[in-house]
Amino acid sequence: MNNVQIIKNFEKNVVNEDENFLSALQKLEECFHKILIVMKNEKLVGLISNGDLRRGLLESGSLTDPIQNIINYDFDFLEETYSEDTVQKYISKNLNPYIPVVGKDMSLKNMLYVPYGIDKELNNSVLLLAGGKGTRLGEITKNKPKPLVDIGGVTLLEYQLKKIKTAGFRKVYISLHHMANQILDKISEVDLENINIEFITEKEPLGTAGSLFFLKEEELPVLTLNCDVVTDVDFREMVTTFEKKEADVLVGVRPFNTFIPYGVIKIENQKVTGFDEKPMYQDWVSAGINLVSKEVISSITEEGYLDMNELIENSINKFQVHPYHITERWLDVGSQEELSRLDIL
Numbered sequence: 001m002n003n004v005q006i007i008k009n010f011e012k013n014v015v016n017e018d019e020n021f022l023s024a025l026q027k028l029e030e031c032f033h034k035i036l037i038v039m040k041n042e043k044l045v046g047l048i049s050n051g052d053l054r055r056g057l058l059e060s061g062s063l064t065d066p067i068q069n070i071i072n073y074d075f076d077f078l079e080e081t082y083s084e085d086t087v088q089k090y091i092s093k094n095l096n097p098y099i100p101v102v103g104k105d106m107s108l109k110n111m112l113y114v115p116y117g118i119d120k121e122l123n124n125s126v127l128l129l130a131g132g133k134g135t136r137l138g139e140i141t142k143n144k145p146k147p148l149v150d151i152g153g154v155t156l157l158e159y160q161l162k163k164i165k166t167a168g169f170r171k172v173y174i175s176l177h178h179m180a181n182q183i184l185d186k187i188s189e190v191d192l193e194n195i196n197i198e199f200i201t202e203k204e205p206l207g208t209a210g211s212l213f214f215l216k217e218e219e220l221p222v223l224t225l226n227c228d229v230v231t232d233v234d235f236r237e238m239v240t241t242f243e244k245k246e247a248d249v250l251v252g253v254r255p256f257n258t259f260i261p262y263g264v265i266k267i268e269n270q271k272v273t274g275f276d277e278k279p280m281y282q283d284w285v286s287a288g289i290n291l292v293s294k295e296v297i298s299s300i301t302e303e304g305y306l307d308m309n310e311l312i313e314n315s316i317n318k319f320q321v322h323p324y325h326i327t328e329r330w331l332d333v334g335s336q337e338e339l340s341r342l343d344i345l
Contacts, residue, residue, distance in 0.1 A: 004087065007098075007111040013037045015048070017071065022063040022282065024053060025255060029329050033113060034232070035098040038071050043106040046071035049096070050327045051237070057325040063255055063282045077102050080109045087112065122168040124220045124239055124291075127211060128160055130227040131177030131202055145179040147227045148186055149333065156227055156333065157183065158190055165195050167235040169223070175211040177202040207307040212292060213300045221250075222297065224308065226288035232328040233289060241324055242291045248319035249296055249312060252289035252326050257282055287326050295319065 015024055015036045028036055028050070036053075038046035048071055056070035057063075077100045078086060090099060091114055099112040130147040140149060147157040154162075164172055172195060176183055180201055187197065200211045208226065215222055221242055223235060233252065242250045258281045266274035290308060296315050300306065315321050 005113040044108045053327040125171040175200045209308040209311040210306040228333045231330040248293040249321040250291040252287035253284040256285040
């Protein structure tokens with residue numbers, strides 16, 4: 001069977017029915033294969049995909065809610081005596097890339113992974129933000145811009161262009177400022193077949209949204225992507241979600257936990273009214289990945305510095321602004337510590 005992989009090690013993918021969204025997200029991020037397996041009494045009882053998690057978060061909005069309501073208990077599976085013809089029939093009717101293989105007692109033997117190819121181009125354009133200085137990386141970016149930092153044998157710039165191309169995009173704008181000439185020289189070494197690239201060279205820094213001013217001719221929503229974000233997010237699904245929600249701005253968001261290592265005292269009217277021992281607060285933070293409509297782009301009336309947070313804030317009362325919960329791996333390569341994490345992911 002061409003391109004079908006057999007997954008035998010799936011222990012890290014196992015979750016319990018009583019876990020919450022935060023726990024499920026953390027496990028999914030640590031797993032190479034993005035599927036969660038729900039086991040009970042050593043039997044397979046359900047599956048949870050990235051999409052299941054995302055839809056559940058949209059409905060509940062809370063990371064502390066239990067995951068029972070998003071578990072797919074009515075899943076397709078193969079018996080361990082399956083034939084190649086059976087697999088092909090399954091593949092033809094189902095775009096879920098993961099197929100569990102079970103014994104007669106529903107014990108999980110292994111899983112099949114079917115990497116589906118992209119056979120349709122996306123007409124949306126991408127704005128890749130590559131003008132930052134990367135000062136937090138210290139000596140690493142002393143003599144070269146952050147987009148040319150090496151991550152496992154390729155530069156951040158090459159990684160992003162490859163991911164953009166694989167997703168089906170064919171038009172990319174790259175905004176440049178810091179050490180722009182080095183990036184322009186590097187582009188000549190990158191395989192750019194079937195992808196059209198235009199550069200926006202900023203005379204002065206324009207922030208994370210200022211370059212959108214030059215994209216007013218774009219008819220379809222534009223994907224904006226920070227060059228230093230390493231992620232497995234499905235850009236095609238983001239575009240589909242944007243269309244379904246009839247959004248004007250779709251903001252990629254990630255969960256972020258703030259841990260206070262002390263007991264927090266609540267005081268009202270000069271009296272202690274509560275005590276919370278070493279609490280953890282959970283918030284949603286911007287992931288540096290957004291889709292922006294032509295109407296919102298047209299609202300940028302002049303060339304100048306503009307950050308995405310300001311554009312989003314200005315759009316909230318005028319346009320439809322929705323979150324897109326990123327459940328896939330996500331890493332902001334903003335420090336040497338974060339850069340070193342790429343070696344173990």
